[in-house]
Amino acid sequence: MDYDVIIIGAGVTGCAVARELSRYRLRIAVLDKNWDIGEGTSKANSGIVHAGFDAMPGSLKAKLNVSGSQMMPSLAKALGIPFMQNGSLVVALSKDDRLHLDELFERGLKNGVKGLRILSRNEALEMEPNLSDKTAGALFAPTGGIICPFRLTSAMAESACINGVTFLLRTNVSSVSRTDEGFRLDAIRYDEFDPEGDRDITLSSYCVINAAGLYADRFHNMMSEDKLTITPRKGEYCLLDVTAGRHVGRTVFRMPSALGKGILVSPTIHGNLLVGPTATDLADKEGTFTTASGLAAVNAPEASAVKNLPMKEVITSFAGLRPCGDRGDFV
Ligand SMILES: Cc1cc2nc3c(=O)[nH]c(=O)nc-3n(C[C@H](O)[C@H](O)[C@H](O)COP(=O)(O)OP(=O)(O)OC[C@H]3O[C@@H](n4cnc5c(N)ncnc54)[C@H](O)[C@@H]3O)c2cc1C
Incomplete structure (x- = not known):
C-alpha cells in the first residue's frame, strides 16, 4: 500500500x-x-464563521455549524491566524420579516447558539447606524465571526x-x-x-x-448505489476598499430565503467591506466568472439591509460556486 x-x-x-x-x-x-x-x-466565499441559527434543528449542518463556531477561536489561535467575533445581525425589513425573526431565534436556541437576542428597530440602528430605513428589528448573534478562508x-x-x-x-x-x-x-x-x-x-x-x-x-x-447530485450555485461579490471597511461593524444579513442567506454586507478580516453573494444555479462546475447581471444585482440599491453603500469604492469582484447537494443537509 x-x-x-x-x-x-x-x-x-x-x-x-x-x-x-x-x-x-x-x-x-x-x-x-x-x-x-x-x-x-x-x-471564494464570504469568510463568515456562522453562528448556527440558520440550519434546521437536528440536521448535521446545524450540529457541525455550532460546534465549528465554538471551536474557531481556539483553532485560529493554534494556527496563528486572525479571526474576529464581530457578531452578526439578521435584519427584518417588513412586518413579515419580523415574524420570521422569531422563528430564526427559536431555531438558533434549539441549535444551541449562545447569546442570541432580538433587537428592536432602535436598538438595531444604535448598533449599526447604516442599516436600512426600513429596519423593523433584527436578530443579533454575538458569536458570528469573520476569517480569511484562504x-x-x-x-x-x-x-x-x-x-x-x-x-x-x-x-x-x-x-x-x-x-x-x-x-x-x-x-x-x-x-x-x-x-x-x-x-x-x-x-x-x-x-x-x-x-x-x-x-x-x-x-x-x-x-455507492445511493447516488448523489451536487449542483453549483454561483455567488457573485464586490469587494470594497478599506476606506469603506467601517461602513458596518457586524455582518449584516437580510432574512434568509430558500436560495440562501441573501446579499450580506460585512467587514472582512483584512478591513475591507464585502457585498454579496448572489445565488444562481448553474450546470458548469468551473463557471467562476462574474456576470454583468450578477454584479448589477449586488449593486442594486435595495439588495442588502444596509443603506448608502459606497459602491464607488469597489476594488474587485469575484464569484464562487457553492456545492449544493440534493439532500438538503451535509453528507
Ligand atoms: C458564494 C459562497 C459563499 C459562501 N460563504 C460561506 C461562509 O461565509 N462561511 C462558510 O462557512 N462557508 C461558506 N461557503 C461555503 C464554503 O466555501 C464551502 O463549504 C467550502 O469552501 C467547501 O470546501 P471543500 O474543501 O469541501 O471544497 P473545495 O474548496 O471546492 O475543495 C475541493 C477540492 O477538491 C479538488 N478536486 C475536485 N475534483 C478533483 C479530482 N478529480 N482530483 C483531485 N482533486 C479534485 C478541487 O480542485 C478542490 O481544490 C460559501 C460558498 C460560496 C460559493
Whole structure:
C-alpha cells in the first residue's frame, strides 16, 4: 500500500481532515488537481464563521455549524491566524420579516447558539447606524465571526505538511475502485510546464476520504448505489476598499430565503467591506466568472439591509460556486 489514507481535495475540508489525522502515525496523502491548495470554493466565499441559527434543528449542518463556531477561536489561535467575533445581525425589513425573526431565534436556541437576542428597530440602528430605513428589528448573534478562508485553508495545510502529510498537487483523480485490501486510485499527474509531460499514475491506500467539493458526487457515485447530485450555485461579490471597511461593524444579513442567506454586507478580516453573494444555479462546475447581471444585482440599491453603500469604492469582484447537494443537509 502506498498510503494508509488518501484525501481527494485540498480545500478547507481536505486540509482540516489532513491536519486532524496528522496527529496519528499514518501515511497520508492529499491529492488535488489544481496547482495550489485552496483553489476551489474555499478561496471564494464570504469568510463568515456562522453562528448556527440558520440550519434546521437536528440536521448535521446545524450540529457541525455550532460546534465549528465554538471551536474557531481556539483553532485560529493554534494556527496563528486572525479571526474576529464581530457578531452578526439578521435584519427584518417588513412586518413579515419580523415574524420570521422569531422563528430564526427559536431555531438558533434549539441549535444551541449562545447569546442570541432580538433587537428592536432602535436598538438595531444604535448598533449599526447604516442599516436600512426600513429596519423593523433584527436578530443579533454575538458569536458570528469573520476569517480569511484562504488563510484558514493554507494554515491547516501547512500544519498537516509539517506533521508529515504529503501533498500531491496537479494530480487529477479519474477513478476510485475497491481492491481486496483497500482502494486503487487512478489519476493524471500534470507536468508543471509542459502538457506533453503529463503522466498516468496509480496509487493505493487502505482508506479514501472524499473532500472533492463540487466534484464529491462523482467519487461518491463510483462507490455507492445511493447516488448523489451536487449542483453549483454561483455567488457573485464586490469587494470594497478599506476606506469603506467601517461602513458596518457586524455582518449584516437580510432574512434568509430558500436560495440562501441573501446579499450580506460585512467587514472582512483584512478591513475591507464585502457585498454579496448572489445565488444562481448553474450546470458548469468551473463557471467562476462574474456576470454583468450578477454584479448589477449586488449593486442594486435595495439588495442588502444596509443603506448608502459606497459602491464607488469597489476594488474587485469575484464569484464562487457553492456545492449544493440534493439532500438538503451535509453528507
Ligand atoms: C458564494 C459562497 C459563499 C459562501 N460563504 C460561506 C461562509 O461565509 N462561511 C462558510 O462557512 N462557508 C461558506 N461557503 C461555503 C464554503 O466555501 C464551502 O463549504 C467550502 O469552501 C467547501 O470546501 P471543500 O474543501 O469541501 O471544497 P473545495 O474548496 O471546492 O475543495 C475541493 C477540492 O477538491 C479538488 N478536486 C475536485 N475534483 C478533483 C479530482 N478529480 N482530483 C483531485 N482533486 C479534485 C478541487 O480542485 C478542490 O481544490 C460559501 C460558498 C460560496 C460559493
